[in-house]
Amino acid sequence: MANRLGNVSGLSMFSEEKLREMSGAKLLDEIMLKSCVGVLVIDMVILLMHGKKNMQHMILNLLIKLRTSGLPNHRIKLKVGTPIMLMRNLDQSDGLCNGTRLIVTRLASHVSEAKIISGKNIGNLFYIPRMSMSPSESPWPFKLIRRQFPIIVSYAMTINKSQGQSLDSVGLYLPSPVFSHGQFYVAISRVTTKSGLKILIHDKENVPCSITTNVVYKEVFQSLC
Numbered sequence: 001m002a003n004r005l006g007n008v009s010g011l012s013m014f015s016e017e018k019l020r021e022m023s024g025a026k027l028l029d030e031i032m033l034k035s036c037v038g039v040l041v042i043d044m045v046i047l048l049m050h051g052k053k054n055m056q057h058m059i060l061n062l063l064i065k066l067r068t069s070g071l072p073n074h075r076i077k078l079k080v081g082t083p084i085m086l087m088r089n090l091d092q093s094d095g096l097c098n099g100t101r102l103i104v105t106r107l108a109s110h111v112s113e114a115k116i117i118s119g120k121n122i123g124n125l126f127y128i129p130r131m132s133m134s135p136s137e138s139p140w141p142f143k144l145i146r147r148q149f150p151i152i153v154s155y156a157m158t159i160n161k162s163q164g165q166s167l168d169s170v171g172l173y174l175p176s177p178v179f180s181h182g183q184f185y186v187a188i189s190r191v192t193t194k195s196g197l198k199i200l201i202h203d204k205e206n207v208p209c210s211i212t213t214n215v216v217y218k219e220v221f222q223s224l225c
Helices: 002-006 016-021 024-034 053-065 183-188 218-222
Strands: 039-042 075-078 083-086 101-107 111-116 125-129 131-133 146-148 151-153 170-174 197-201
Touching: 075 151, 101 125, 170 183
Parallel strands: 170 197
Antiparallel strands: 039 075, 083 101, 083 151, 101 111, 111 125, 131 146
């Protein structure tokens, strides 16, 4: 598998285990980040523990490795021109909502400037500060609070996150078929012209394919009759 994937530009830099762990959108983001030189943004970790320095070091190493949905990573690699997506509602009246996509225009230690590239407020510049955030549903038996920019790198996005957007060019990566009713339609209808749509499909053995499965729940249409 690793040899076959290695033929695709950018994939050879990852181990086979790492490739299995990452979803399509995360994999594409990682490939783009590996190829650029940027600023590494690290969250502020404050750990109050008296004595036992070895134990404190072990706990700190554990906390910085924790990842879950709705919480930015401990380390975020950014540069001017990097596309990002907001993970929190900052100002809905100005279009700064969860899922809004922007491009980084300036970087500082505690604030970043970015330009909106989706929605009704395209072109507007805003400052994004660091925030103290915690996942709404913690998968751990404790509450983790991370002070970081409320963003994720967004060279690619999931189909669900793309809903409501109209784009001139769309590259759709399908390493596996869609799993929900209407999901494939949502993906291909984001583009305004047929010529702006490119689709990459391959099977479990990473052999390129020209067909995929479109999931349709027939019960939805039966209820309309």
